[in-house]
Amino acid sequence: MGAKRKTKKQPKEWVDSFAFFKQAVTDIFESVLTEFGLKHVATVEDMPDCVIKYQNETTGVSVRYEWKSQVSVNLVELERTPTEVTEQKRYDLLLLMEIRRPEIDPHKFYRDDKNWTNNYIEELLREYGSFLRDDARDVLTGDFSIFPELKKLSAKYRRQKNKEYFGTYTGESPRFSTRPTLEQVFAGAKDVDPELERLFGGSLNQDKTQLRIYEAYWDHQYSIREIADFLSRTEESIRRGLDDYDDHS
Numbered sequence: 001m002g003a004k005r006k007t008k009k010q011p012k013e014w015v016d017s018f019a020f021f022k023q024a025v026t027d028i029f030e031s032v033l034t035e036f037g038l039k040h041v042a043t044v045e046d047m048p049d050c051v052i053k054y055q056n057e058t059t060g061v062s063v064r065y066e067w068k069s070q071v072s073v074n075l076v077e078l079e080r081t082p083t084e085v086t087e088q089k090r091y092d093l094l095l096l097m098e099i100r101r102p103e104i105d106p107h108k109f110y111r112d113d114k115n116w117t118n119n120y121i122e123e124l125l126r127e128y129g130s131f132l133r134d135d136a137r138d139v140l141t142g143d144f145s146i147f148p149e150l151k152k153l154s155a156k157y158r159r160q161k162n163k164e165y166f167g168t169y170t171g172e173s174p175r176f177s178t179r180p181t182l183e184q185v186f187a188g189a190k191d192v193d194p195e196l197e198r199l200f201g202g203s204l205n206q207d208k209t210q211l212r213i214y215e216a217y218w219d220h221q222y223s224i225r226e227i228a229d230f231l232s233r234t235e236e237s238i239r240r241g242l243d244d245y246d247d248h249s
Contacts, residue, residue, distance in 0.1 A: 058142030169218035
């Protein structure tokens with residue numbers, strides 16, 4: 001399938017830099033990915049990003065360059081129907097590298113304070129390509145059994161970032177200055193805002209129970225059993241809710 005490009009007039013330096021990135025991805029990744037049946041399906045330029053996508057029957061690989069900020073690679077689980085291909089779960093390749101190559105320093109893949117030269121971009125792409133070929137063969141051939149582990153690691157880092165930037169693991173502004181009771185945590189969780197109800201015609205889910213479960217467990221350190229007893233639910237349903245929240249947040 002041919003490349004799909006969004007085109008609009010951009011500063012010349014951006015276009016020139018993306019030209020090198022696109023050619024480097026072709027030179028480095030296609031020789032690796034072709035072995036696993038992945039073919040180029042799209043190149044999307046939407047400044048300051050350029051994303052190049054490859055797919056086979058089961059797996060997608062997306063290579064992204066954010067202008068002078070980051071080069072990243074995502075592994076994608078695909079779902080195919082007779083009419084469309086849907087990207088389901090996706091995880092940063094760095095997470096897989098952390099599990100399988102713990103000796104690699106992930107910080108070297110981020111270089112905000114340094115000069116983003118073509119040589120540096122090529123260096124990153126070659127390291128990613130080498131890792132895909134040597135250590136990601138299972139995912140590239142449709143075995144996603146490592147994805148639950150990647151999900152846990154991804155959720156851990158998201159919570160850490162939320163805590164650093166917002167003061168809570170949920171990413172909400174802190175609601176309490178001291179540890180609240182469960183009654184306080186869940187107060188108003190099912191309240192409906194009439195104005196939002198009017199604007200969205202009842203289609204907006206305003207129930208915050210799942211968010212409050214996540215808050216109670218992670219921010220206020222209530223146990224699954226305590227939350228389940230308070231809500232008159234099973235412990236398994238609480239575990240499933242926490243897991244689902246990590247999937248969709």
